[in-house]
Amino acid sequence: MFPDEFEYERPETVDEAVDLLVDHPEAEILAGGHSLLPTMKSGLASPDLLVDIGHIDAMQGIDHADGTVSVGALTNYATVDDSPVMRENVTVFAETAHAVGDVQVRNRGTVGGNLAHADPASDLPAAALAADATMVLQGPDGERRVDADDFFLGMYATDVAEDELLTRIEFPARPEATGAYAKKPSPSSGYAMVGVAVSMTVDAGRVEDVGVAANGIMDHGVRLDPVEDALAGTNPDGETVATAATNAANDLDEMMMMDDLQASAEFRAQLLETYAERAITDAATGTGVVAAGPS
Ligand SMILES: Cc1cc2nc3c(=O)[nH]c(=O)nc-3n(C[C@H](O)[C@H](O)[C@H](O)COP(=O)(O)OP(=O)(O)OC[C@H]3O[C@@H](n4cnc5c(N)ncnc54)[C@H](O)[C@@H]3O)c2cc1C
Incomplete structure (x- = not known):
């Protein structure tokens, strides 16, 4: 099936993305598109605007400093799976990323999209809980942090508000675990x-x-x-x-x-x-x- 018509924007900063979400309450965020696009094609979602966040560099990659490992929401599963920093310090999350889908899915799907989509059968939510992750959200009032234990609210429901983005996921570095x-x-x-x-x-x-x-x-x-x-x-x-x-x-x-x-x-x-x-x-x-x- 073809999706309904929609507008398309490609912000290059988190602030630009948030402004678009504030102005368009019916917008959807496009990350890897592996869950959103099938939903649109099957008619279950008809956003008036797609906010393609794929070019926001600040939401990419893995950093390790001061006992915290920070994973940008746009980081794909393969990058997490292959990351020595993740394998050493957040082993459970790297192992779980390895178990998602197949090679193509792991090279396209994003950890932020997986967690924000909150499919009950997705793999990453349990790993985020087991690793005591903190979700970092950004909206019009700035940044806020939510423990993984408070983030998942129900089927496809999380604490991310309509005008917020999940920008990164932070983990306590646990090389001994x-x-x-x-x-x-x-x-x-x-x-x-x-x-x-x-x-x-x-x-x-x-x-x-x-x-x-x-x-x-x-x-x-x-x-x-x-x-x-x-x-x-x-x-x-x-x-x-x-x-x-x-x-x-x-x-x-x-x-x-x-x-x-x-x-x-x-x-x-x-x-x-x-x-x-x-x-x-x-x-x-x-x-x-x-x-x-x-x-
Ligand atoms: C063939 C196939 C097999 C799969 N197998 C598995 C599997 O075994 N295990 C598994 O866990 N998953 C699986 N998936 C799902 C895949 O992991 C998706 O990548 C994931 O569910 C969503 O990530 P995405 O980056 O593609 O997000 P998208 O599809 O782009 O977005 C999904 C939803 O999350 C929202 N969103 C995305 N990013 C953000 C953000 N940063 N902040 C706020 N909201 C955001 C979007 O608005 C949208 O509503 C599979 C998918 C396919 C197509």
């Missing part, structure tokens, strides 16, 4: 039926710091507090990890779990436990991604 992402991909789309991200620091055989979060199970990425609590201070051996993973769905409202043609809520809850165990085991052994095939 290992990270992993275990994903059960949808056999048809490759998106996460369930995906679990883990960032873990083990000191003298004990879990000193751990973040565990999941995609695909609820209408937005969620932190799995009971699993984090069960792991804190333990020696993450096989039995401890398996027991901790059984807590994965404890705080989640069964009635609100994703339930569709691909997987019932009950099956997703089972997948959640299994993939939580895989991701934690993988983080504990420092080996990276576990992405199971369709079987």
